[in-house]
Amino acid sequence: MDCVKVGRLIAKLRKEKNLTQKNIADALGIQNKTVSKWECGSGCPDLSLWPELSAILGVDMKQMMEGEITPNKPDSGNIDKVRFYVCPSCGNILVSTGSASIFCCGRKLEYLLPGDTSDAPEITAEEMDTDYFVTFEHPMTKEHYISFVACVKSDRVFLNRLYPEQSPTCRIPISIGGKLYAYCIKHGLSVYPFVG
Numbered sequence: 001m002d003c004v005k006v007g008r009l010i011a012k013l014r015k016e017k018n019l020t021q022k023n024i025a026d027a028l029g030i031q032n033k034t035v036s037k038w039e040c041g042s043g044c045p046d047l048s049l050w051p052e053l054s055a056i057l058g059v060d061m062k063q064m065m066e067g068e069i070t071p072n073k074p075d076s077g078n079i080d081k082v083r084f085y086v087c088p089s090c091g092n093i094l095v096s097t098g099s100a101s102i103f104c105c106g107r108k109l110e111y112l113l114p115g116d117t118s119d120a121p122e123i124t125a126e127e128m129d130t131d132y133f134v135t136f137e138h139p140m141t142k143e144h145y146i147s148f149v150a151c152v153k154s155d156r157v158f159l160n161r162l163y164p165e166q167s168p169t170c171r172i173p174i175s176i177g178g179k180l181y182a183y184c185i186k187h188g189l190s191v192y193p194f195v196g
Contacts, residue, residue, distance in 0.1 A: 004041035005067025011039040013057040013064075027056050060101065060108075082152050083111035084181065084189065093148050093183075095157055112189040114181075120190035121146070121182065127174065136168040136182060144186050153178030 014024060014035075021039070025032035028049055037043045045053055054061035063069045085094040087104035094102050094109065102109045121138040138146050142164040151158040151172045160170035172180075180192040 001044050001065060002067050003038070003044045006044050006065065007039045007041040009064060009067050009069070010035075010045075010053075010057070013059055014039075017057060019056075024053070024056060028052060060103070082150075082157055084148075084150065084183065085109040085111055086147065086183065091147065093159065093161065095150075095159065112183065114191045115188040117190055117192075119187050120192070121168075121184070123180070123182075123192060125172075128171070131171040131173055134170050134172055134180070138168045138184065140164055140166055140168050145184070147183045147185055148181075149183075150181045151178055152181065 014021070020032075021035040022032040024035045028035075030049070034043075038045055050061050050065065054064050057064070059069060081098050083096045083098075083100070085096070085102045085104075086092070087094070087107070087109060089105035089107070092104050094104065096102060096111070102111075121136045123134055123136050125132040125134045127133075134149065136146055136149075140146065140162070145164045145166075146162045146168055148162060149160045149170045149172075153175050158172055160172075162168065162170065182190050182192070184190070
């Protein structure tokens with residue numbers, strides 16, 4: 001571990017958060033001389049302090065230990081590169097429009113890849129007012145249900161969260177084209193061309 005690189009990064013992140021060395025020291029229950037020592041490159045944080053230090057500074061612990069943060073590529077604005085993530089611990093649904101490092105419940109999440117469409121539930125869509133009313137042929141038990149449905153079109157993502165023992169339906173604003181994504185907790189992500 002390069003203590004000089006780590007120290008420079010800690011100082012940079014601390015200043016970005018408008019924190020003093022004393023703020024960091026008080027939060028970690030150590031002396032502010034210790035934080036100063038890190039920032040000067042005269043030592044590195046004790047292993048037991050890394051998780052809390054990374055939380056305080058809002059940075060991935062692994063990258064902080066390496067002394068540099070690898071930035072993601074800028075979002076090119078291409079909604080066709082939308083990626084969905086589901087936390088295996090809490091079930092949170094997260095979305096990005098390009099490559100990203102997504103973390104939830106302390107874990108780095110991998111984006112969902114569409115599976116075999118032969119197992120995908122059948123859908124029907126009917127116009128209702130200004131929306132499509134979409135129905136899935138799918139059980140919605142606690143052990144087997146659709147967690148979310150998303151319609152991706154132009155510059156928008158319409159995300160509908162579904163729950164066990166709920167009707168497998170959602171409403172999507174009327175538009176032509178786009179893709180419809182459905183995530184079943186057992187069978188994974190399915191993609192449908194959607195023209196309404």
